[in-house]
Amino acid sequence: MRFHYALVDDILSREEFDRLVEEKAALYGGAIDETAAALLVVEDIGRAHQKIGSITPSPSLVSLYGRVMRLTEPKEFTRDDGSVGCVARVELADETGSIILVLWDEKAAGIHEVGTGTVLEVIGRPKEGKKIEIHGLAVRVTGVEIHVPVQKESSLPSEADIDARILAIQPPRAFVRRDGGEGIICEAIIGDPTGSARLLGWDSTLFDTLREGASVRITGAKRRSTDDGVEYLLDEGSAIIPLDNEIGLLLTPPGEVMDKGVYSVRGQITTVHPARPFTTRKGDASWVRNLFIDGPLRIVIWGERARDPFFPGEMIEVYNASARLNRYGDVELSVGFGSAISVIPNLSCDVQIEGVIVLSPEGVAFAADGNLYIPESKDLMIAGRYRLKGRLSGVRLSVDEAELIVTDPRDLGARADELVSLSPPAVRY
Template identity: 65%
Template sequence: MSVPRWPSRHGSRNERAAVRFHYALVDDILSREEFDRRIDEKIASHGGAIDETAAALLLVDELGRSHLKIQAITSSPSLVSFFGKVVQITDPKDFTRDDGSTGYVSRIELADSTGSISLVLWDEMAAGVQELEIGVAIEVIGRPKKGQRIEVHALAIRETSVEISISEERSRSFSSNADIDARILALSSPRTFSRRDGSEATIQEAIIGDPTGCARFITWDPSLLDGIPEGISVRITGAKRRSSDEGVEYIAQEETRVIPLDEEIGFSFTPSNEVHDKGVYSVRGEIITLHPPRQFTTRRGELSWVRNLFIEGPLRIVIWGDRACDPFLSGETIEVYNAGARLNRYGDVELSVGFGSAIRVVPGETEETEIEGVIFLSPEGMSLFDGKTIFIIEPPDLQIATRYRVFGRVSGRRFIVDQATPLATDPESLLARAAALIDPSLSPSGVRH
């Protein structure tokens, strides 16, 4: 059975688009020509008092593909069609598939007089939720699947003028806001993207935590987080709370406020040996095995990166995207927040650091110092070699193959550069050092002992 893609909002008001939508429910029974002929007969039999959309609905019902009430939807291999009022919308999220390609997913909660159900949208349709609004009625063709509760994976969807009534109690249950005291564990930079209508929107996300665990906080107004650094405890008021198999989210509303707190909110990590298949976890541990980043091509033809490391436990951490190229060192302690657990192809549990999660190196004790060395690119990242030790430098914005005098703070093998002065290279001294490397019996002056 073929189904159309989600028509645009303007197209959803076009009767012919509606007819195509309903034909998708019966295209394994009738040809399109026969379907159109029967629609004309329906309209004529009602003396022209109904339009093509109403005639198509009547014909679909006669052919045994009638629209269901939400309460009547059960797990089944068959397609279902139904009407529902949008009572909750999850913003589209990108994720990394097992093959490394990028996908998009969003959820809509739909309700009618009999109950509510979650509608799952993938890829192009997931991006289309930006065109929907709370309270509109939509018509759905989808495939029901059973998880913790019945949900429908959408194949086609369109707005409709059908009137749908839901109880006041049910309506309130989807619009309740929440207040939470939490610590800002990780904060992303604001990012701007283009909507389908060409307008731009900016979104910023944070990972917050309290003694019960982690959650994502999402705002379309980044000024809410101005002056709020990582590590600070805050009170978030008036945010909408959502929970799913993928974790908990708090979505900022117009009335939402973020207020710094004087007291520190507690947070604890899950021991790595207590991480099980499925679920969302935050862990802390020392890196015991570290693999280099690996580049691959997604199914969309885009280049991306993946990296594996193990922390004590042992527990495998898989890092996707550009973060896989961040410098990590064996022996360092890392913290991973809000990462999804799964079984890999070998049957081992691993945590996937992708969209909606964060990873950071825990800084150790630092000591101020000044050294001279040459900048080069090592497998760990931009590095400085002083003749004895290789240091990973932060920030990595010095010129490769250049000698510097750097002042800053050393933490293990990391050098946080506060000031860097390039040094002129003496060709004769460089030749003497090269000769000494080739033949240690040569002195720096080039004279054999």
């Protein structure tokens, strides 16, 4: 009965609870055992077992029955005080939905005693994150029967191999581990004919071999579904093998993007709005930019990528972006964390042109022949005159050679004299 008393120990003393259980059993003439009587007492007090689909974040404890659909191996970690902890996660389900049960220390270590299909009775505290989780305080196997309909894909990792195309490779990010040490997480976005996903790992050597556009076979990855899409997690047992054949990619027509869901799209830019600065909820400075592609579809770009140059007429591809309704009721794709945007190059031609490096609304630009070009080089001096040799695609100039042209001051003086001689005479009034 101690198990069920935990649900009402903030209301009743143990002695009073035991008395009520005895009275309930006597009321049924001994036809029910102590466990059933305790359940009825808990229900009378308003702390009955809940269906999984009705659980919401609450400071109060909740109780539930759930069938084990999937579970993870216990993992050890080091707490801030230096002690070693253990955690495991179990996916439970009933006819109303599924939820993740988080078990700590001894309960996590005992997860090997539980098999898939076992029904558990749980007392725990609901915690809110991306999804509601139950942190288990008391767990036991029960003989209660639960019918679980066909489930949606599990949110816990499962082993998976996949053939995919590398769509984008993100810069490695540093993070602080629970033990205070620093780690590096590597990330890429991959796609195949069924959709797109994030690829995450902590071994940079695996990612060093990747290049955007390559087709690969990924083995030994952990597949996990989240509210933000699908993720593949790499560990020491994973491998990435190059493929000779090109893997296809699912691209949704812009006009078919619906509210909610994760999409990859391709379209021609029709309108570009300037990047705007804003302050995040954490107080950090950031940027946002809106542009439209034919369809029509609004693309919202967040963070430093919003400051990248984009031009009407360019073809872009957006990968693994979340769709949502904006405040005007229109669908838009949000390019932020876990997504990417890429400009598809036009046909290019070899050029050699002279001009001056200037600042434009789109950043550093190359002014030549009355036009502005965007040079793909970071080593050009503002106001410097250059002779650039490379390949021109639209307004983007891929620079192979950059020659700084040093102007002789005498030539500037001669040019100034020439301009003065061409000026009309002053008019006196």
